[in-house]
Amino acid sequence: MKENIDAFLDAWPSIQEGIVVTLQLTAGGALLAFVLALALGLAARAHNIVIRGSARAFIEFFRGTSLLVQLFWLFYVVPLFGYLIDPVLCGILALGLNYGAYGAEVVRGAINSVPQSQWEAATALDFSHWQRLRRVVFPQAWAEMIPPLTNLLIQLLKGTALASYILLQDLTFEIDQLRQTTGNTLFAFGVGLVIYFVIGYVLTLVMNALEVRAKNRLGTGPSLREIFSLAPTDPRGLEAAKQ
Numbered sequence: 544m545k546e547n548i549d550a551f552l553d554a555w556p557s558i559q560e561g562i563v564v565t566l567q568l569t570a571g572g573a574l575l576a577f578v579l580a581l582a583l584g585l586a587a588r589a590h591n592i593v594i595r596g597s598a599r600a601f602i603e604f605f606r607g608t609s610l611l612v613q614l615f616w617l618f619y620v621v622p623l624f625g626y627l628i629d630p631v632l633c634g635i636l637a638l639g640l641n642y643g644a645y646g647a648e649v650v651r652g653a654i655n656s657v658p659q660s661q662w663e664a665a666t667a668l669d670f671s672h673w674q675r676l677r678r679v680v681f682p683q684a685w686a687e688m689i690p691p692l693t694n695l696l697i698q699l700l701k702g703t704a705l706a707s708y709i710l711l712q713d714l715t716f717e718i719d720q721l722r723q724t725t726g727n728t729l730f731a732f733g734v735g736l737v738i739y740f741v742i743g744y745v746l747t748l749v750m751n752a753l754e755v756r757a758k759n760r761l762g763t764g765p766s767l768r769e770i771f772s773l774a775p776t777d778p779r780g781l782e783a784a785k786q
Contacts, residue, residue, distance in 0.1 A: 547730045554721045561717035562738065568634045568703040568713065569746075573696055575639025576646050580692075583643065584650025585676075598647070605644035611705055613637045618709040634706045642699045646692060653688035654680060686757040693750040697743050714738060 551558075586598035605613070614637040617628055628636070657680045665675035707716040714735065722731035758764035 547725050547727055550725045551721065551730075551734060554717065554724065557712075557720065558714070558717045558734075558738075561712055561714040562742075564631070564706070564711055565700075565703050565714040565742070567631060568638060568706055568711075569696075569700050569742075571631075571635035572638030572642065572699050572703070575635060576641075576643035576695070576699065577692075579639060579643030580646025580650050583647035584654065587647060587651045588654065602644045602647050605640050606648075610637060610641045610702055611708065613641055614705055614709060630706075630709050630711045633709055634703065634711060638699055638702055642695050642702070646695055649688050649691045649695070650684070653684040656687055657683050682757070683761060686754065686761055686763070689750060689754040689757060693747060693754075696746055696750060700743055700746065701739070 583598045583602055586594050587602065589595045589598070614634065617633045617637050618630065621628060654676075661679055661683065662675060665679040670678065703713060704715040706713045707719070718731055718735035718738075721734065722728055725731055752767060755764060755767055755770060759766045
């Protein structure tokens with residue numbers, strides 16, 4: 544066991560570099576996926592059949608094909624046409640396109656879940672279409688879409704492990720190097736399991752905080768300050784406790 548610990552300590556600088564690459568892929572892929580999800584989710588609801596049809600075709604294509612195959616196409620096939628893509632950018636594009644297509648369905652479903660009465664109320668206030676969407680509909684839809692987007696974000700994090708197939712020295716690559724050094728598969732991939740879990744858990748906490756904030760702004764939940772407060776903040780709860 545001591546030999547494994549020593550090998551881990553020696554490999555730690557390289558593992559840290561792998562973590563940085565994984566975080567770059569996660570952050571870049573998530574940002575691209577979120578922008579695409581918003582654009583495609585709204586386009587899929589458009590009245591114009593060309594815009595709606597194009598959005599649906601894009602969504603179904605990237606949802607219906609393998610992320611690994613998309614990654615190989617960007618890294619190995621696209622250069623055959625004279626366009627060489629940096630490996631990190633290639634990974635970000637593949638992750639963003641794939642999970643953006645899944646996220647588009649989350650956005651579309653969340654917007655559709657907003658009661659029709661909310662649209663009608665905004666129309667009665669003489670809001671334009673984009674004002675209705677931005678000031679009334681989207682804040683309510685945002686609170687609904689955060690939980691499924693959190694799941695997609697964690698899946699995207701795990702999807703970055705495929706980057707080792709395009710010669711990126713990400714966390715999975717460095718963990719495999721540790722396995723070859725120690726010859727102990729259980730130890731090496733146990734370390735990888737813990738690191739991925741920590742990163743995923745931190746991302747989940749951040750997304751949960753966003754969800755709490757979004758619901759609090761709608762008046763349907765406590766604020767972050769109230770959640771972390773040690774003293775009760777509900778006056779009715781204080782009165783009930785006194786009685």
